Amino acid sequence: MKDDRYWHCLDQAMEASHGGHTDEAMAWLDEALKENPNGAEAHNGRGEILWDEARIDEALYEFELATLADPKFATAHLNRAELLIEELGEYEEALQLCDRLLGGAAELPRLDRTLEAEIHYLKSKACFYQEDLEGALFLVRRALQCGGDLAISLAFEGQILLELGRFEESRRSLETAVALDPESGHAFYHLALVLERLGEAATAERHFESANALEPDHYPLPAAVEDTFFRGAVAEALDNLPRSIREYVEDVPVLVEDYPSDELIALEGVSPQILGLYIGTPRTEAGPTHQPLDVTRVILFKKNLEKICRDREELIDQIQITVRHEIGHHLGLSEEDMERLGLA
Template sequence: MKTLRVLLILLCIGFDAFSQQAEPSPFQLAQEAFGQQRWEEALPLLDLWIQGHPTDQEAYWMRGQAHQNESKLEEALGDFSSLLTLNPQFAEAYFERGRVRYQLGHYEPAIEDFENFLKTPPGETNRVLYKVTPGSKGVSEVTTLQTVSAEQAYYHLGLCSIELGEYDFAILYLDEAIALDPEEPDFYAEKGRALARLGDNVPAIEAYELALSLNPDHLPAKQGLALVKTGGDEVLLGQLDQVVAEGSGNAQTYKQRGFYRMSHDQDQGAISDFGLAISLDPDDSESYFYRGKTYSRQKKWKEAEADYSAAISLEPENPEYLLARGQSRYVSGQLEEALADFTQTVVLDPDFASGYYHRGITYQRMNRKPEACRELQKAIDLGMEAAVGVWEKVCKQD
């Protein structure tokens, strides 16, 4: 009987111990809620756990992200800062705190965090970062990563530099990101934004188009491309006017305002602005190119050709500049000179459909039909739809 009583007591003790073992801790419950992205449910559990375990690094890590995803940015900032006080080598925390600081508009401290992240060896490979968008700043969405990578840090450094108006630095950082991951459209879209802010519209357009070639539905790239092609919005014009009025305008200011005016049919103002830009920076080929385009619109072919030639002398391997001068020469009747320019465009870029098209119409005007048809067919083969109608008119057999 005594033996039976002992066995029953042991069984009861064992059951109680099993029950105690089976009951999950607040941290385990928080982990489950966190893994299922139930942030609101995870937060009080983590609060309770941290009260009794104030040095638990993973708890601060999880709570910081839960706060972040609940848009409680100040609380998230406190969590990541506490974590980094406990462990200054927690690399991912620098990255996350940098993102929070970016969203709060603390750009310089955010830059320090991203730079510290790049200098700190990565931690555990199974830490998950959840998607957080930078807010209403009109920039691309931040990618979800299983482990944070250097290209994302460079990308965020670029974003911070754009907000600080340090566009040259932004382009350098974004180029680093592109070198590490050339398939990410966000990187090209933000580079386009930085270039557009500098007034470097041709490379900005190229960057936006590269972003769209990777993702045709990339909204920031679509919006940025539309703004650049129309010279920017009226808010930008007001800012440029204010800078000029304050006497602090530089070559880029005048070039950017000139581009806006050119895009809105304000030809005389555009020519004046491009002239001021050239006087301040005579080595910027774009200012000559844009002034040449404005002169061409006014049918001032001599002035246009002179500006295009100046642009070409500064950037002799730019097919767009050669095409523009060739077009100006074509409409003014200088067919041999125009043909030479169009020929040079396809020498520089054998896939430049517009170069073949313009060679074709120049040959046709020179009554050299076989050469015209050959060039037009080449333009069609490269996907230029405008060449089809001309080919059918000139080359199709009756």
């Protein structure tokens, strides 16, 4: 009877959670744990709700309790690994956890093709966030070979290929992802980015609108402005630099381009989505006889800045932040120095 009561509480918690009643769901999960204090499913459910509420440390603790209660409960292991990657930036710990799961030890979840695909996908994300794009691409393709959720893996493959500047390949992956899952804002958004780079502006705009309609909080419509407005905001950002800084940067041109060039992406490893870039030797490293190999300059990428802003006011603020950050690189300042001097 205790088992029946436990599962009844879990069913009620799931129903409440799906209805958006998280307090009620947590109450049912607490009831479930009274019936079975080692209920892995209940601990995992609590972890998922706490994660949604941005109570990250508490969520991690619940996932750990779930894996201790039932080491074969795959969902809790995967949730723990994903939280370590997405929220805490503990990439190495997540990779070690994934490798243990792939090891197939008897006390851990049975390794089938679906689970293997999910693990490779998580490993790919960890590599991506560590800027190991080739490693991420290899692993997401391992995930695709194993099966699993093809739409999600294809969309991520497309995102990685976009970052590598392999736009036509990215397009193929993302178009397939959209066809498999027309409700994926992520796939529509990244397909729009690729099409924009390939010069298909009208189709890109439609896909930006689709992504925004599906996930407005994640994918705002670009705050597109006229060139004159943008350049005026850049000039204002330079004028707003502290007086003690302006005299050191008067000879550093600040240029505006739509995107990083293919050359910068291919040869310098620059992200196609980068907001700004400093090219040159920082003042702290340039001696009196230093001869720069390239023209010292700051470049702001208009289209990329527009895409992360919801309106003109937000765009102006982001231009200010980006200008100050890149000027800080010219001055040879650390991130801490920039914050202290008001350049962050």
